[in-house]
Amino acid sequence: MSVATQTAGEWLFRCSIMQCEDAIMGRVHFTEAGELVYLTTQEELLGRGVGHWTWEGDVIGFQMDIFQYEVTSTKHVQAEPHRFRGFAMAPPDIGVWVGEWHFQAFQQPPRLVGRFHASRSTPNMQLPSLIQKGPRDVPEAAKKAIMAKLDKLTQPFPMMQPSWVPHHLAGQIQDVHYVRNFLEARQIEEFEKIIDMTCDWEKMSTRDTQEFGSSTQCPCGRSLLRVALLPWQATMVDVLSTLGVFHPVLFPANSIRLNSYKPGQGIFPHMDGPVYFPRAAIVSLGSHCLFDFYPRVDSDDDEDKRGFSWDRDKEVPSAPELPPGTQPELTILLEPGSLLVFSGDAFVHHRHGINAVEEDEIGPQVRNAKDIGLCAGDVLRRQRRTSLTIRHLLPRCNCSAFL
Secondary structure, three states, X not given: OOHHHHHOEEEEEEEEEOOEEEEEEEEEEEOOOOEEEEEEOOOOEEEEEEEEEEEEOOEEEEEEEEEEXXXXXXXXXXXXOEEEEEEEEOOOOOOOEEXXXXXOOOOOOOEEEEXXXXXXXXXXXXXXXXXXXXXXXXXXXXXXXXXXXXXXXOOOOOOXXXXXXXXXXXXXXXXXXXXXXXXXXXXXXXXHHHHHHHOOOEEOOOOEEEEEOEEEEOOOOXXXXXXXXXXXXXXXXXXXXXXXXXXXXXXXXXXXXXXXXXOOOOEEEEOOXXXXXXXXXXXXXXXXXXXXXXXXXHHHHOHHHOXXXXXXXXXXXXXXXOOOOOOOOEEEEEOXXXXXXXXXXXXXXXXXXXXXXXXXXXXXXXXXXXXXXXXOOOEEEOOOEEEEEEEOEOOOOOOOOOO
């Protein structure tokens, strides 16, 4: 029997990390084509992963990028998947398969953190027994050869591809990227026509809005049921996934909020909160606007006080008040057809907002004014602006996880 045939199929995995047994536990399916998929079996967690596997002689090596979190948590999830590698001799025909379990931090070599135990999947989903005896030693030459193969198969995490470097806005607020001319003029016009023909706006005092991608509460009441995005929205999501903004499997873009602003309207400084994966992509249509990020404040460190409730007066997610007189730390002029992506630190710790004005005066704080050809003192009068805010709404239960 070949190594590929011997390994391919579904396994039940238990993986330890340092002194934590069963830190990773679930079903892993190895395909004969060298791909693998992971789904957690732990009821209190939602977790999935994707990766590759290969072999050298009788030695198996595989890599998994895993995105996993507690369903009842009110905290922000990690901003990137966790990457693991496993090494072992080829699995036995019967019994428990045991091997080394390594964690690989970004741009770091794999580090041994524990062991994995695996057994063939059974109808009753019985987990493999933990064996005290260590795994068989893996020859170093074979391990190095497998590492080289896995390195060639490895893709950068979303937003870490070299193509995003020119669009990064350096500064105190991290993880902000801005792309000019993401859409062409004809695409902007086409999307605006589609939106005007299809949207059923919810009228607010600060803006008109409509949410796509979710509907009513699911049976357990902890999440919203998924509904398919409209075809033109799905196309936009596919493009963002191809560009590496969202991961199509681990944290796919599944929620689009359309906002429409008249001149004189804006949105109060706010944070989107831990109901979402910590990344937002905003596509601007119609008019320009000045988009502000605000300094981090200590009162925001208590995540239980924000993100899961709604401020009816401000029409944004609830959060403690900013100290009086707080000024923006970063201001960006969002042009029609542009793409703004903010993640991690910018998403979790810094409010963003748009002043409710009819015209914007360009000041020295506007980071990209010079790139656009504007000078301090220039005044731009707003017209109607429509935006698409694209995010991954986190499932908080298994009945909504993969719909």
